[in-house]
Amino acid sequence: MKSKDLQQVVFRKYEDGDSPTKIFRDLNGSLGLAIIKRWRKMIRETGSIQLLKPPGGPRFARTMVSVRSLTKDYPISKSSVHRILREDLKLHAYKMTVEPKITEEPKTKRKKFVNWVGNNFRKEDTMRILFSDEKMFDLDAIYNSQNQRIWVASRDEADEKGGIKMKQKFSQKFMVWLGVCSEGMIPLVIFDQGTMDHARYIQKVLPIAFKYGNKTFGEYWTFQQDGAKPHIHQLTQKWCQDKFPSFIDKDHWPPNSPDLNPLDYCIWDEFAQYLSWEKVISKPTLIDELKRAV
Structure with a gap:
């Protein structure tokens, strides 16, 4: 899902009164909880989500699919990837949970x-x-x-x-x-x-x-x-x-x-x-x- 689509989803769920935790769960980890809270704050203060574009090219660490694919596509070690994810991006790895499918x-x-x-x-x-x-x-x-x-x-x-x-x-x-x-x-x-x-x-x-x-x-x-x-x-x-x-x-x-x-x-x-x-x-x-x- 593109960033613009995620912004629209968060905005709509904010209007529906959903909490940051609920939005995070509904998105299945597609967006970090800290980012969701920051976006909600923007909506409260400005009425929209206004993101500043970083200078230069895109940050490859934010556009990766997985640690394995990143280490394969770029000259960077696995330990460096983990350090970027944990320390720079403040991300956490979560296992997929299994729940009964309810029709x-x-x-x-x-x-x-x-x-x-x-x-x-x-x-x-x-x-x-x-x-x-x-x-x-x-x-x-x-x-x-x-x-x-x-x-x-x-x-x-x-x-x-x-x-x-x-x-x-x-x-x-x-x-x-x-x-x-x-x-x-x-x-x-x-x-x-x-x-x-x-x-x-x-x-x-x-x-x-x-x-x-x-x-x-x-x-x-x-x-x-x-x-x-x-x-x-x-x-x-x-x-x-x-x-x-x-x-x-x-x-x-x-x-x-x-x-x-x-x-x-x-x-x-x-x-x-x-x-x-x-x-x-x-x-x-x-x-x-x-x-x-x-």
Whole structure:
């Protein structure tokens, strides 16, 4: 996108009342946050974006595509490029974030959900929601090739010092259910044998959630579950309708909404990092470690 186009976008978003951070996110890093703030200040003071043209030719560092292409096209070292980017241009490198693609239909359902919550829940009611979710765990633990690195002199030395991640072709895995609320967590429900269908979900999970919610909150509280098949089964929905004081049914909870459930949003990741994976050598030891970590 050309500079003139970016100026028009920033100007239009300024008129719409968007904050600098929102504009920065909407542009996906095409323009620095400091530049956006400076342009907004120009608009407030002068009513337009007036940029002074630098003397001489264009600054090649500002017109580059990437560090790799710049070092290839110009007689400049990689370290010099990084120094120009960090010190002269005050830029920072950010990794691309991955988010679920939301089409128009889920967007419409999310808007309906917001309106429904606004009309049916007070602020204090949202603190009495019991959130729930399932997650698969296996013996191969959690591995991130970008973050887990070993600093050594050679690849051979890295391999000797644990630089190889061994992964089983048919790893033992099982599903874990967890419930969380503002008051704490429910003990794990572990499905270590077979899969979870609606019958097992009704038999093993819902009574535990019902007992915990009543003990924690008393007569009035709300149970949440997502759109997994065992959850939206008609018998599951009927059980929830008959037993829970209140629950978010399948017609209200919107799809592709990990930002609405604290388990999806952060707790599962924190939980997985808290496990002592070096102690996990078998299925029973993984189960013991899961129970300890809660």
